[in-house]
Amino acid sequence: MPIILAIESSCDETSAAVCADGKILSNVTATQKVHEQYGGVVPELASRAHMQHIVPVVDVAIKNAGITLKDLNAIAFTQSPGLIGALLVGTQFAKSLSLALNIPLIAVHHMQAHVLANLIEDPKPSFPFLCLTVSGGHTQIVLCESPLEMKVIGQTIDDAAGEAFDKTAKMLGLPYPGGPLVDKYAREGNPLAFKFPEPSIAGLDFSFSGLKTSILYFLQNAGKSNVYKESAIATPEEVTAFTNERMADISASVQQRIISILLNKLKQASVQTGIKDVCIAGGVSANSGLRKAIQEMGEAQGWRVFIPKFEYCTDNAAMIAITGYYKFLEGRFTDLGVSPTARAEW
Numbered sequence: 001m002p003i004i005l006a007i008e009s010s011c012d013e014t015s016a017a018v019c020a021d022g023k024i025l026s027n028v029t030a031t032q033k034v035h036e037q038y039g040g041v042v043p044e045l046a047s048r049a050h051m052q053h054i055v056p057v058v059d060v061a062i063k064n065a066g067i068t069l070k071d072l073n074a075i076a077f078t079q080s081p082g083l084i085g086a087l088l089v090g091t092q093f094a095k096s097l098s099l100a101l102n103i104p105l106i107a108v109h110h111m112q113a114h115v116l117a118n119l120i121e122d123p124k125p126s127f128p129f130l131c132l133t134v135s136g137g138h139t140q141i142v143l144c145e146s147p148l149e150m151k152v153i154g155q156t157i158d159d160a161a162g163e164a165f166d167k168t169a170k171m172l173g174l175p176y177p178g179g180p181l182v183d184k185y186a187r188e189g190n191p192l193a194f195k196f197p198e199p200s201i202a203g204l205d206f207s208f209s210g211l212k213t214s215i216l217y218f219l220q221n222a223g224k225s226n227v228y229k230e231s232a233i234a235t236p237e238e239v240t241a242f243t244n245e246r247m248a249d250i251s252a253s254v255q256q257r258i259i260s261i262l263l264n265k266l267k268q269a270s271v272q273t274g275i276k277d278v279c280i281a282g283g284v285s286a287n288s289g290l291r292k293a294i295q296e297m298g299e300a301q302g303w304r305v306f307i308p309k310f311e312y313c314t315d316n317a318a319m320i321a322i323t324g325y326y327k328f329l330e331g332r333f334t335d336l337g338v339s340p341t342a343r344a345e346w
């Protein structure tokens, strides 16, 4: 019964979790507030905040699990992809602790871990399953054959779905990270109030940059057009008044377009592969509109739909722990020479 400590530090959450035989005993996350004032994650500040948070976060995770460091059998950590300085803090911490306790190290791929968040709790999907992984930096359809065998069968060719939410929020004057705020306003709005374009991209790939441009022109024109027209450009006062007045309807209309772009490709992937166990993962899977829409599509398509608990959707160490557990079972350890990498292939 392996007991594994896991550490996640790829972006702006410092998280530690403990799992025993694949069951999560604790999952503690410190979210970095320092970035809000800059409208996005500042990498250097993220690294410094990870250094401040990592010891107390690990300490609480160990205590909440009701164990001591001596009980640990391995340490798993996010090795890639992510912000290099941020990854370095978690990697060095994991390496030091593994050396001090003389226990093995397990390097984890952050996006693989998002997918495996679906294996934390029952009911679990059966293999093979499809996972729509939607985060701040990635948008992928992953075909998962077994816990450690996955391939990306579709992905974004430009912005990620989370970026589409965050950039929309920024254009609406909302603070970072704007995704959850767009979600909140969308609940009060009419998704049919405004029409934004759905791109026609070949195969299972996604694109969000055209949507972003159309939202920009739409706002600059105070809702009169989403095509660039010099003559129709509204005054800054008109733009602010329009945005504030129609915040809920704009949020709902943009959100519903992002969701339809995502789910239409997921439906196509299910038809192509014949796979009907379908999951979502990543920060954007916390979106209430997406959670509802995938359930509805699932009922219409005869899918079994799996959605991780809210705390396992955004960045967390529990998903690193569960991935570490499957790697432990196969003896896939790494040595102390390991370094983090900002970008990673599957």
Ligand code: KG4
Binding pocket: 011, 134, 135, 136, 137, 138, 161, 162, 163, 165, 166, 177, 178, 179, 180, 183, 282, 283, 284, 285, 286, 287, 288, 313, 314, 315
């Ligand atoms: O997976 P994640 O926590 O970090 C990355 O690995 O990127 O995803 C963060 C992204 C951000 O873009 C954030 O705005 C988005 O997930 N997000 C949401 C919601 N909660 C988080 N987007 C839409 N609706 C939400 N409720």
Ligand code: ZN
Binding pocket: 110, 114, 135, 136, 282, 283, 314, 315
């Ligand atoms: Zn993530």
